[in-house]
Amino acid sequence: MTIQAPQHIQKIAPYQGGKPITELAREMNLKVEEIVKLASNENPLGISPKADYAIQEAILDIARYPDGNSFALREAVSNKFGVAHDQIVFGNGSNDILELVARAYLSSDSETIYSQHAFAVYPLVTQAMGAKGVVVPAKDFGHDLSAMLAAVTDKTRLIFIANPNNPTGTLLGKAALYRLLKQVPQHVLVVLDEAYDEYLSAEYKSEAIGWLKEFENLVISRTFSKAYGLAGLRIGFGLCHAQVADMMNRVRQPFNVNSVAQAAAVASLADDDFVARSYALNQAGMAQLKHGFDQLGLTYIPSFANFISVKVGDAAGINQKLLQQGVIVRPVANYEMPEYLRVSIGLFSENAKFLEVLAGIIKG
Ligand SMILES: *Cc1c(COP(=O)(O)O)cnc(C)c1O
16 A cells, blocks of 8 residues: 555554453354453452442433543542642543653653563553653563663653553562652653552552652553453543643543543542452452462462463463463563463452363363
8 A cells, every 4th residue: 555654653563452252252162151361450350339330320421521621530539649630630541641641751752761571551652652662671570670770861751660560460669669760860751550559468559649749750650440440441540740740631632531431430439348359359369370370380470460470381372272261361472471371360260260271281
C-alpha cells in the first residue's frame, strides 16, 4: 500500500495480551466453563457487590455523556488518598495515564528510561511519541535504580518504575525509591506505577502519595483493574502535582472515562471489605502455587503481586500443552524471560487445576 505510517510507528511491536477464554474455546473446541484463565492478573472474586449495584444503576443513564471531570469519583479519591482535586487525573485504565504522561511530556527528541523485564506499556507509549526508550538491565529481575539514575541525560523526560513490577512481581524498598526521587534531576518526571499496591501487606504498602508534597516531578499511577476487579470497565487514575495534572488533562479525551466505570469506581472505593477479601485470597493462593512449584522442583521469582513467574524451561512448549487442556497462563518471552510462565493467582480450584495439568505435562 502507498500510505505509510512514520517509521517509529511501523517499528512498534503490538501488545500481546492474555488469550481471551472465548478465543481458546473456539480454537480447541472446549467449553467456556472448563477453561481456567490465569493470564491477565484479574481478580478471581470478580467485583465488589457495591460496585455491582452501582453498575446496574448507572447503566440506566448511558444515553447521557459521562461527567468529563469525574466529579463524584474525584471527591472519593481526594477523600480516600488525601490529595487535592486538581492533583488527580482519571484515565481509561491506568494504561491511559501512562499514555497521557507520554503525550504531555515527550517529543521526538526526548528519552524515557525503564527497566529490562518491566511492563510492556512503557516502550509502547514511548515509541508512539517517536521518543527513544532506554532499557536498563535488571538486577535480580528487579529495577536497578542506581543504573537507571546513571542513564539520565539532558534528553530524559520520564523514568517509568513499576512497583511491584509486572511480570516479575519484584518490589523496591521505600527508602531506595525515596533516594531516587531525591537524586533525579528536576527536568525528569518519575512515573511510579502502583497497579498492585492493594496486594501489598501493611509493612510494604507504598507511602509515595505522602511524597507528592515534596516532589513536583512525581506521578503515581493506580488502577481499578486489579484488586478492585474492574478490568473490563477500564478505569485508573494518576496523582501528581497540579501543574502536571493540568498538562495531562490538556491531551486527554474530554470523555475518556465512561459513566458506568466512574460509578463502579466510587462504589469500589467504599468497599474495603472486598479489597480485604481479595488480599486474603491472594495470600492463600500464592502459598498454594509456591507449594505446588516446590513439589514439582520448579523455581520461581518471589512475588509481591497477584501473579508469580515460574521457571519451567521450555515455556512455549509447556504453554501450548496447557492451552490444549484448557489452562491459559502468560508466556513472557517478549519480556526476555523465555523460560518463564507468569501465572495469575486464581481461586483455590483454578490454582489446583493449573498445578494438576502442569504436573501432568512435566512428569510426561
Ligand atoms: C495491569 C497493569 C496496569 C493496569 O492496566 P489498566 O490499564 O489499568 O488495566 C498498569 N501497570 C502495570 C504494571 C500492570 O501490570
